[in-house]
Amino acid sequence: MIIRAYDNLPITYAPDIGEVVGARRTRVEPFLRAVVLMVKRRRDGALRIKVQWLESDDGAGWDPPSPIVAGSVGWVVHPTDPTEPPMIRQS
Numbered sequence: 001m002i003i004r005a006y007d008n009l010p011i012t013y014a015p016d017i018g019e020v021v022g023a024r025r026t027r028v029e030p031f032l033r034a035v036v037l038m039v040k041r042r043r044d045g046a047l048r049i050k051v052q053w054l055e056s057d058d059g060a061g062w063d064p065p066s067p068i069v070a071g072s073v074g075w076v077v078h079p080t081d082p083t084e085p086p087m088i089r090q091s
Contacts, residue, residue: 003041014039014047014078015090022089023051023076025066031089032057032068034076047078049088 003012015021015036022031034051042048052073059067068074078087 003039003047006041009041009045012041012045012047014041015049015088019090020054021051022091023049023053024087025068025074025076027085030057037073042077045080047080047088049076049078050074051076 003014005011017036017038019036020033021036023034024031033054035054036049037052038050040048040050050073053068053070055068056070057068076087
C-alpha cells in the first residue's frame with residue numbers, strides 16, 4: 001500500500017490490509033506472524049499498524065512479561081527512521 005504525501009510527510013510504503021506479516025511490538029521481541037487489519041500514519045510520520053496475532057508468545061524472559069495470545073488484536077508502531085530496527089517484516 002502506498003500512503004500519499006501530505007503536508008511535509010513523504011510518500012510512505014505500508015503493508016496491505018489483509019497481508020500476513022512478521023510483526024513485533026519492541027526491538028527485543030521475536031517476529032510473530034500477524035494479519036494487518038488497519039494502517040494509520042501518525043503526525044510524526046510513524047506508521048501505526050493494527051494487527052491480529054496468528055502466533056502466541058508467552059513473554060518469558062521479558063521484564064515485565066507481556067504475553068501475546070493468538071487471535072488477539074494489538075498495535076505495532078513502525079518507526080520512520082531507517083536506522084532503527086523494523087517492527088514489521090514483509091515476506
